[in-house]
Amino acid sequence: MGLTKNHIFDDYQNETALITKVLGHPARVAIIQHISKNQYCNCNDLVNATGLAQPTVSQHLSEIKRIKLLKQKHQGKNTFYAIDQDILNQYRRKINDFFVKVQVNCQK
Amino acid sequence: MGLTKNHIFDDYQNETALITKVLGHPARVAIIQHISKNQYCNCNDLVNATGLAQPTVSQHLSEIKRIKLLKQKHQGKNTFYAIDQDILNQYRRKINDFFVKVQVNCQK
DNA sequence: TATCTTTATTGTAATATCGCGTTACAATTT
DNA sequence: AAATTGTAACGCGATATTACAATAAAGATA
Numbered sequence: 001m002g003l004t005k006n007h008i009f010d011d012y013q014n015e016t017a018l019i020t021k022v023l024g025h026p027a028r029v030a031i032i033q034h035i036s037k038n039q040y041c042n043c044n045d046l047v048n049a050t051g052l053a054q055p056t057v058s059q060h061l062s063e064i065k066r067i068k069l070l071k072q073k074h075q076g077k078n079t080f081y082a083i084d085q086d087i088l089n090q091y092r093r094k095i096n097d098f099f100v101k102v103q104v105n106c107q108k
Numbered sequence: 109m110g111l112t113k114n115h116i117f118d119d120y121q122n123e124t125a126l127i128t129k130v131l132g133h134p135a136r137v138a139i140i141q142h143i144s145k146n147q148y149c150n151c152n153d154l155v156n157a158t159g160l161a162q163p164t165v166s167q168h169l170s171e172i173k174r175i176k177l178l179k180q181k182h183q184g185k186n187t188f189y190a191i192d193q194d195i196l197n198q199y200r201r202k203i204n205d206f207f208v209k210v211q212v213n214c215q216k
Numbered sequence: 217t218a219t220c221t222t223t224a225t226t227g228t229a230a231t232a233t234c235g236c237g238t239t240a241c242a243a244t245t246t
Numbered sequence: 247a248a249a250t251t252g253t254a255a256c257g258c259g260a261t262a263t264t265a266c267a268a269t270a271a272a273g274a275t276a
Binding site for chain 1: 190
């Protein structure tokens with residue numbers, strides 16, 4: 001089948017997986033790092049920074065956008081990307097809470 | 109190609125991705141949750157808890173084992189699984205640090 | 217011994233992902 | 247207008263992932 005059965009899991013489990021899945025590729029980790037160090041950089045910067053082809057970077061960008069982690073500014077032919085810090089912080093807490101809850105469960 | 113170019117990314121990026129990738133599936137999130145609430149449960153418990161077939165659960169378990177997040181005890185025909193809390197805590201800090209570093213970079 | 221239970225392995229079909237060449241398109245630049 | 251630049255979309259080949267039936271293997275039980 002090859003098709004994840006999302007419907008048999010709850011919202012919390014699906015959302016946790018959705019967020020971590022986006023972080024689950026080194027290119028996307030690298031892209032997020034580079035944008036954070038160069039807020040409002042463009043696609044070409046990321047191509048140079050990662051060494052991946054432009055369509056590949058563009059594809060990874062759209063996966064990161066899917067979870068709303070990026071803000072975009074269009075200026076002429078350029079698109080500038082920045083990290084949405086509110087969302088980032090929200091996800092940081094969510095993922096950390098997941099770990100903490102698991103940890104607490106272990107100790108009961 | 110369908111082949112991740114790990115060699116063009118650094119150890120930090122690859123390790124961050126490796127950990128989050130394992131969490132990037134709702135079945136594995138569910139399995140980790142269930143083991144944490146039932147330390148030293150067996151595979152059958154997880155089959156019942158998730159609703160997935162036994163080979164599927166076994167496959168997910170081995171992915172979680174790949175990053176050393178599980179401890180196992182063999183007792184006769186049974187295999188009991190538990191969360192390795194040291195590793196869990198290590199990963200919690202690692203992933204949280206990743207988020208924090210990105211956040212700090214944004215604010216420079 | 218034969219059977220049942222539990223888990224891992226093998227094999228396979230369906231689907232998703234990764235990476236990139238090509239193309240398309242919009243906004244500049246010449 | 248023509249060429250250039252930056253980005254997204256399309257399409258494709260290679261590989262990986264998801265899920266499961268069937269089987270194997272190892273221990274327990276009748």
